[in-house]
Ligand SMILES: C[C@H](CNC(=O)c1ccc(S(N)(=O)=O)cc1)Cn1ccc2ccccc21
């Protein structure tokens with residue numbers, strides 16, 4: 001009869017107690033100070049190659065911290081740019097703020113936040129699987145795409161329409177239609193890149209970040225659809241929001257730019 005509630009996840013400022021790497025030398029996200037970013041010709045000499053297929057998405061899950069579109073590795077590869085080998089897409093998810101607010105992105109640009117940020121997570125093919133890659137310094141590459149509030153994003157609609165079907169943690173719905181995640185990338189492929197970490201525990205310092213410079217527009221309704229996802233709050237079940245980590249110390253890292 002003794003009700004033992006599952007511990008409500010602690011906020012970012014407490015993560016260091018269980019994950020000391022939270023105060024590490026290459027933590028993410030960061031504030032991107034555009035005047036300090038260094039244009040690196042090598043990035044354009046060997047352009048980032050994104051070759052996704054349009055039948056790679058398997059399902060959408062409510063992870064209790066975000067939505068997550070799980071992808072089978074068939075044919076969804078990126079290479080070039082800052083990457084020394086081929087990486088395969090394994091999942092994509094997002095982070096966002098309060099209803100109608102302008103904060104919610106994890107990376108910021110000269111202190112400016114966006115209402116949401118999409119993360120396309122890839123693992124280095126030199127490792128045997130994502131479990132082996134996840135904590136290696138060159139194990140992961142995550143493409144970050146800022147969402148701004150504006151007109152509806154036709155490409156995001158098939159995904160944002162599914163959120164109402166996965167309201168609770170571990171809810172999952174299969175994706176029966178063909179879907180090409182490349183539609184979520186901005187037309188202009190310019191980006192900033194730096195060495196960082198996972199932005200949620202275990203905060204492994206294993207990510208080569210590729211943050212697209214241009215945001216993509218999504219509608220207020222599509223941003224609102226993110227709140228069809230529910231999660232545990234101190235006062236019980238509530239709308240999932242503010243699932244973003246604030247910017248972390250740069251620790252002298254160089255941010256390169258195309
Ligand atoms: C980390 C892994 C779960 N986390 C992620 O995969 C992940 C991916 C991207 C981001 S973000 N927001 O930076 O794009 C954050 C988290 C589980 N996992 C897999 C193997 C493994 C081994 C030990 C502990 C956990 C382990």
Ligand SMILES: [Zn+2]
Nearest residue numbers: 094095119199
């Ligand atoms: Zn993320």
